[in-house]
């Protein structure tokens with residue numbers, strides 16, 4: 340795995356392509372505390388040669404150059420990564436959403452995106468048998484189920 | 499193993515003399531459909547012979563997304579006569595494992611009336627036969 | 639090992655610890671219980687136990703992952719051999735404690 344500055348993303352990809360790693364195996368993103376990382380894996384067909392490169396994007400500027408001019412096969416990966424994580428791939432020739440209809444709100448694979456069903460639906464785990472009258476008391480070890488952020492919806496918050 | 503995959507739905511009959519003549523149109527949308535194929539492979543379902551059935555079942559087996567919902571309704575409209583809808587598996591019944599997904603329909607009963615539910619993720623082939631018999635024997 | 643049967647409950651073994659309810663990924667288990675004081679002979683203070691009032695699994699949502707069976711520290715949940723929980727209504731897929739326990743009753 341090699342961390343590359345995001346401004347050099349396409350240059351590095353072009354160099355990898357020129358070195359024979361001409362097949363784009365994977366392009367996706369990972370959410371970290373400080374922001375997001377875009378990950379790409381390129382391989383040399385017919386051999387075990389492969390390289391994984393990662394570029395970090397700060398949370399307030401989720402833009403990176405599209406890899407499509409170098410690897411046309413990145414087009415669908417980038418469309419999916421864009422709609423799932425809210426990343427903008429600048430220079431993508433066809434940036435329509437790939438899988439999601441529009442109007443769904445926040446990018447679904449971001450940790451800060453709350454799944455409405457998990458908030459609307461009462462969590463059965465809130466019930467506390469030793470104190471049946473004090474269900475959901477905030478002092479409980481796990482007053483909230485997995486997947487619902489602390490303090491949501493009142494305070495927003497991080498997972 | 500024999501694959502019968504003629505879109506939008508493959509048609510089967512219940513094997514053996516179980517007291518019902520039914521044609522089952524399997525609308526296979528996800529993994530649950532594999533269990534319908536397993537029922538075929540085990541001889542519990544046989545390919546439709548084209549004779550007039552007493553009942554027609556639309557078996558919705560798999561995950562229905564909101565984007566796909568119109569196709570489910572259209573599959574029902576493509577079947578002749580009265581159609582008994584059976585929901586096969588957790589996804590079709592409630593959304594199942596995807597109950598919290600913003601894109602998945604939380605049960606096909608939000609789209610059309612459902613006569614019977616077969617729970618499971620996926621249900622076993624025997625559960626399919628038992629569920630079909632339950633639904634059909636209770637009908638007038 | 640699962641044979642993809644349904645899940646059975648042994649009510650006497652269940653301590654209402656809530657672990658299964660809280661770990662279930664589809665939130666399909668619900669439980670009602672209340673605390674009671676039990677006075678043991680010779681003990682200086684009564685101890686508190688949770689008495690199970692109701693326990694239900696919604697098999698419309700259950701994904702048969704077995705997490706509840708695995709996490710139960712008291713082996714109160716088990717795979718039952720059969721599958722037959724089909725229902726004519728959505729509400730009929732919710733199986734109450736009596737039905738979950740019936741798998742284990744002697745024939």
Ligand code: SF4
Nearest residue numbers: 529530588589619620
């Ligand atoms: S209920 Fe389970 S097996 Fe059936 S389609 Fe949904 S996820 Fe797949």
Ligand code: SF4
Nearest residue numbers: 662700701703704706
């Ligand atoms: S098997 Fe899984 S989904 Fe079903 S009740 Fe247990 S934990 Fe919940």
Ligand code: SF4
Nearest residue numbers: 652653655656658710
């Ligand atoms: S984990 Fe076991 S003991 Fe605890 S509430 Fe569930 S069934 Fe009862």
